[in-house]
Amino acid sequence: MKRYMKFFTGIVFGGILLVCSACTDEYEANNGGMKECCEGVPFTVRAIVADFEELSNAGKSSTRTSVRDEHFKMEFVDGDSIGVFAIKDGAIMDNIDNAKLVYNRSSGSWNPVGNGTLYWYDGVSYVAYYPYRKNITIDLSKGMDGAIASLTGNEKLQPAKDQSTTEKHIVSDLLVATGVPAIDNSSGIILSLQFQHQFALLVLQPQVYVGCFAPEKAGFVYHMESRVLGTDSAAINVSLNGITPYQIDSLKYCAIVPPQANARVTGNYTTTNGRDDTNIKINYSGSSITLVSGKCYTLKVISPVPGKGSIERKLYPGDFVFQNEIDKRIEVHPGNGKLEEDGKIYDYKNAIGMVITCDPKRMTDKKCNEKGWNHAYVMMLDSLKEGNWGPMDLIEADIDTISIADVKSKHDFSRIKNNMNGYSETLQMLANHEGDASFVSDCRAFYLVKTYNNSNKVPDGIERSPWFLPSIGQWFDMLVNICGRSPENFQHNTGNGLQDEKWGQETLDKLEGQLSKVGKSLPQFNVNYRLGFSCSSQYDKDRSWMLLWHIDDPLYKWERVCLQGYNKTSAWHVRPFFAF
Numbered sequence: 361m362k363r364y365m366k367f368f369t370g371i372v373f374g375g376i377l378l379v380c381s382a383c384t385d386e387y388e389a390n391n392g393g394m395k396e397c398c399e400g401v402p403f404t405v406r407a408i409v410a411d412f413e414e415l416s417n418a419g420k421s422s423t424r425t426s427v428r429d430e431h432f433k434m435e436f437v438d439g440d441s442i443g444v445f446a447i448k449d450g451a452i453m454d455n456i457d458n459a460k461l462v463y464n465r466s467s468g469s470w471n472p473v474g475n476g477t478l479y480w481y482d483g484v485s486y487v488a489y490y491p492y493r494k495n496i497t498i499d500l501s502k503g504m505d506g507a508i509a510s511l512t513g514n515e516k517l518q519p520a521k522d523q524s525t526t527e528k529h530i531v532s533d534l535l536v537a538t539g540v541p542a543i544d545n546s547s548g549i550i551l552s553l554q555f556q557h558q559f560a561l562l563v564l565q566p567q568v569y570v571g572c573f574a575p576e577k578a579g580f581v582y583h584m585e586s587r588v589l590g591t592d593s594a595a596i597n598v599s600l601n602g603i604t605p606y607q608i609d610s611l612k613y614c615a616i617v618p619p620q621a622n623a624r625v626t627g628n629y630t631t632t633n634g635r636d637d638t639n640i641k642i643n644y645s646g647s648s649i650t651l652v653s654g655k656c657y658t659l660k661v662i663s664p665v666p667g668k669g670s671i672e673r674k675l676y677p678g679d680f681v682f683q684n685e686i687d688k689r690i691e692v693h694p695g696n697g698k699l700e701e702d703g704k705i706y707d708y709k710n711a712i713g714m715v716i717t718c719d720p721k722r723m724t725d726k727k728c729n730e731k732g733w734n735h736a737y738v739m740m741l742d743s744l745k746e747g748n749w750g751p752m753d754l755i756e757a758d759i760d761t762i763s764i765a766d767v768k769s770k771h772d773f774s775r776i777k778n779n780m781n782g783y784s785e786t787l788q789m790l791a792n793h794e795g796d797a798s799f800v801s802d803c804r805a806f807y808l809v810k811t812y813n814n815s816n817k818v819p820d821g822i823e824r825s826p827w828f829l830p831s832i833g834q835w836f837d838m839l840v841n842i843c844g845r846s847p848e849n850f851q852h853n854t855g856n857g858l859q860d861e862k863w864g865q866e867t868l869d870k871l872e873g874q875l876s877k878v879g880k881s882l883p884q885f886n887v888n889y890r891l892g893f894s895c896s897s898q899y900d901k902d903r904s905w906m907l908l909w910h911i912d913d914p915l916y917k918w919e920r921v922c923l924q925g926y927n928k929t930s931a932w933h934v935r936p937f938f939a940f
Contacts, residue, residue, distance in 0.1 A: 361530045407553045412561045412656040436463045441492035448484045458496045490535040512558045519616040522604045529606035532616040534558040560651040563658040564613040566592035568667030569698040579735035583691040585706040587698040598629040620651045625659040634668040677841035679715040688821030708878040713738035717837040727784045733825045733939035741880045744934040747805030749904035752928050759898045773848050779833040785896035786828035805894040808934045827936035832897040832905040843867035857924025864911045864919030889913040892932035899925030
């Protein structure tokens with residue numbers, strides 16, 4: 361048997377086992393009752409090998425991993441052998457007692473050794489197992505369950521201590537099937553055997569934090585101590601629950617083990633310290649679990665020392681941004697990278713922003729692109745004060761209006777989703793109102809951004825934009841990329857915008873969880889149980905777009921998050937973005 365290299369739910373193998381001859385329809389005292397003459401009728405076996413069933417983690421240090429992996433699939437190959445027992449009335453029938461059947465893939469047949477024949481009898485059940493071994497017996501005193509138990513408890517069928525090769529690993533995987541032939545089939549008499557795994561599968565994934573470097577022309581380099589979790593390819597001398605496991609690829613080690621209560625996935629391996637090239641032994645142990653036959657348990661072990669080597673890594677939403685004024689460059693720390701003991705990234709106090717969008721197809725602000733700031737839109741890690749958008753009863757010149765009516769009538773979110781023009785809209789609002797005597801009060805959100813930029817100039821040589829008020833599409837991306845929910849899927853939309861009444865706390869928690877890696881948080885909710893953020897985009901003559909959470913209001917049974925139009929004179933928190 362071999363591990364099959366692509367996904368399937370089950371493979372059917374058909375093989376002619378016998379051709380009956382010279383039989384009559386009368387009762388044969390020694391051979392059982394024949395329902396009809398079976399001369400010339402093939403007895404066909406169809407075998408299906410079940411998948412190992414994925415379970416949750418195998419210890420506190422593990423995470424869930426899908427068992428639907430190409431390496432965990434199996435198919436029979438030429439020369440594979442199964443043992444078969446025929447049982448009737450609690451006794452072995454017709455000397456079919458550990459009969460050896462060998463698979464011929466070219467013909468698709470399972471053939472008895474020595475050209476023997478097997479006969480179909482009424483009322484006979486079959487037990488089959490893989491891999492075949494000589495002198496295997498079964499205990500029929502306790503019925504079919506006892507017969508199976510005698511196979512799983514047989515010393516000759518136990519998992520090997522050394523499973524380091526493909527062959528040693530596969531023959532450790534005891535498979536058992538039972539069945540009764542079906543005679544009312546147009547294809548002939550068929551015995552369907554669904555083989556089940558009698559032991560459990562343990563999977564170890566040694567992991568390590570490795571350095572990373574940016575692709576060419578990425579517009580940034582990685583910050584000091586930027587490390588991401590990757591495969592520990594340096595792992596050697598692996599022991600998994602006292603077994604030398606099979607390494608199925610560079611990611612995983614596998615071992616077949618008997619079922620057991622109060623077990624742990626434990627062991628050790630040797631790896632290389634990436635800082636000084638010394639060898640270090642890693643001991644690991646998961647929490648107490650019960651190992652059940654046919655189940656798969658995965659343990660991910662993270663090395664306490666940095667790994668050897670580096671990997672190329674592109675930019676992702678959630679990454680943290682630094683600006684190196686000495687070397688005149690943007691630097692990035694992976695948002696999913698290694699955390700220090702305090703739960704924060706290295707040098708977190710000097711981070712200035714978090715990447716929200718870095719998909720080249722989403723970098724569509726023309727004024728940013730003209731300057732070459734087309735790698736990412738980055739959110740400030742703090743909020744400025746609250747500020748209103750602008751005067752009401754006025755369509756601002758050269759700023760698009762986007763009403764929810766257009767969106768809902770066409771069920772087309774593209775105008776909201778694709779407005780990524782926070783920088784352009786901020787510049788336009790400044791051009792429209794900066795010279796007004798009432799600019800400070802009428803357009804305070806934009807005033808706050810302008811004054812912050814004036815006192816926090818972009819350092820010479822750093823290729824990025826000034827801060828700007830984010831657009832509705834940029835807030836849209838923040839909800840998708842950081843909070844894990846798309847406004848396209850909000851379920852409780854109103855006449856004012858896109859909202860959901862169940863995902864408020866969930867989305868808020870995800871945003872705050874990412875900000876906590878740099879020691880930051882969001883502002884407190886106001887007295888009306890609302891937390892809102894300003895947006896550069898115009899809704900209509902009286903309203904601008906904004907991002908709002910509305911949670912814990914005793915008048916409502918909701919956890920609301922929304923993108924909606926609100927009157928332009930209302931003040932919301934200002935949290936600027938920049939582009940690089």
